[in-house]
Amino acid sequence: MLNTQVCLASRPNGIPQAENFSIRQSELVEPRDGQFLVRNDFLSVEPAMRGWVSAVANYSTPVGIGEVMRSFAAGEVVASKHAQFAVGDRVMGMLGWQDYAVA
Numbered sequence: 001m002l003n004t005q006v007c008l009a010s011r012p013n014g015i016p017q018a019e020n021f022s023i024r025q026s027e028l029v030e031p032r033d034g035q036f037l038v039r040n041d042f043l044s045v046e047p048a049m050r051g052w053v054s055a056v057a058n059y060s061t062p063v064g065i066g067e068v069m070r071s072f073a074a075g076e077v078v079a080s081k082h083a084q085f086a087v088g089d090r091v092m093g094m095l096g097w098q099d100y101a102v103a
Helices: 050-054
Strands: 002-008 023-025 036-043 071-082 091-094 098-100
Touching: 036 091, 071 098
Parallel strands: none
Antiparallel strands: 002 023, 036 071, 036 098, 071 091
């Protein structure tokens, strides 16, 4: 199964544009012990992301070129090897712009 991901392709000059991102597909990673797999249903887009894609120092480490774009997301646990998260649980967190995330 493939995971579609939106990755930072280049640092924007001003407001980020479509050409600053790339879409890639990678093999879905199975969760290991203590992890769970989330199918993201909602991805955030917010002003703080401009700072996250900039190389200028700020309160967080910049998203690296080629990395999945950082974002909050909400979704459903679809596989779990974590004692506190069961399949079907609804969760949110910093899961990135991608269809699935391991947390």
